[in-house]
Amino acid sequence: MGTEAEEQPHGAAVVADGFGLKGPRGWVFREVSFRAEPGALVAIEGPSGTGRTCLLLALTGRMKAQEGHAEVGGLPLPWKAAAVRRISALGQVPGVNELDPALTVAEHLRERALLQRRFDGSVRALLRRPGTRAAEARARIEEAVAAAGLDLDALPKGGRTSVRDLERIEALRLSIALALIGRPRLLAVDDADLKLSDAARAEVWALLRSLTASGTTVLAVCSEAPEDALRITTVAGEAPEAPETPEAPETHEATGAPEAPGAPEAAETAEAGRTDTGAAASTTEEGADDALAETGRS
Template sequence: MGAEAEERPHGAAVVVDGFGLRGPRGWAFREVSFRAGPGTLVAIEGPSGSGRTCLLLALTGRMKAKEGTAEVGGLPLPKKMAAVRRISALGHVPGVSELDPAFTVAEHLGERAMLQRRFDGSVRTFLRRPSERRAAARARIDEAVAAAGLDLAALPKGERTSVRDLERLEALRLSIALALIGRPRLLAVDDADLKLSDADRAEAWALLRSVADSGTTVVAVCSEAPEDALLITTLDATATAPATEADGADGAGAPDDGDKAGSAGTAGSTDKADKPAGDLTEDTTEEGAADALAETGRA
């Protein structure tokens, strides 16, 4: 009981100051600054090509920022990228973390549980009897599936349903369940509201909000953020989060375990108006974001 309690996820505070990433043809994003306490729902809003995914991957230690600083769970970026990867997990990120359409739901869940046990398990885990390891893996799968709101019995063929036969919202739930098997402190999801109806979009945000409420910090890329999320934009604009008792009036306080709302987020060049219209060397560009993503294997 005590060992299981220690493994329960607790959200990672995120502190970002002047964060930026530049590719060969320009900045993917820059001058991003915000604070988010553990268990915050953070929405990165902006159009496709504005560097949203690059920011998501940089915050989870998958891409190396070129300027500014950030801390995730007290771990500095980019210095501790490997450590940040260990406490974070990717849900749906096209071209980086995708579901295999030929796999069934059960195959995806079983593979992820096996990899989790093999690469992240403690020595004590390997000393358990095979039956105990299987039971522990099944319990972890059931916990993640329940947290993601994925009703296996409602799928066309239950767990034997192929990914290609899942609706978009069901596939999103599965990708989140796979990420939650590792009990991360930070969950990152790309294109959270892509190709969803209004009703499905509301369900997707309710799901991400419930994950955040359970203690895991959630960072989600979207085209339109919900009002109760901490809004970060990758455009040259300033976004403000709704004021809460945790923020205080000015949102300037450093996050702590009780600060879930965080403070305002900003992104983009702060002196863009002072530059010639044709000068893109210091501004965020779609080409810069594409180049940066290409380095991760995503064209």
């Protein structure tokens, strides 16, 4: 009974204070400060090339930041990055864990369930009978597919449909289902609204809200965040100076130096649900790629 309770999804709080990552060609992102409660929907918005994906990877323990600090589920980054990776999962991230277009939907799901059992399962689970393990794997797949809203019967060839034949929103749902097989406390989704119609975007945000309602904390990279999300906005160019008198409590412009932890203005910003981050002028897509190569993609 205790083991079952531990496997139930429960969100991880995410805290960042002056969080920043620098590559060989400049800052990829910096001065990121926010606090998200367990089960929150956090949207990392901004133009492409402003460090959104790298911030997502750093907060899930896949990249190593050089400035400030962050915690996920009480685990400090970067010192407990391996532990953070165990309680978090990635949807599809280009260049990191892309779907294989040659595999079918069912093959992807079976492979992920097998890997989950092999590398993350307990010793006790590995000693169960093959029939019992197979039934548990099927149950996990069905649970994840249902949570991701992926209707296998609606696909052209059902579970035998190749990934290359999926529509964008179907591929996104599949990547989320694969991530959910591990029952993560933190789910990270890259390009949540890329190349989607307004109706499809609404579907995706409704899906992510349903996951937070079940207790999972969700980080989602997007071009435009919904109003009810905690918004982290990445900005290209020099880090803007802080206004002398903050007129709008909903927005905090990052300065060139990190604020002292617990500053009143930072607290108000977190409660308002919006934080802006500045990226140095030398930040480029190449710099982000270099930083990823240096810190690893595991």
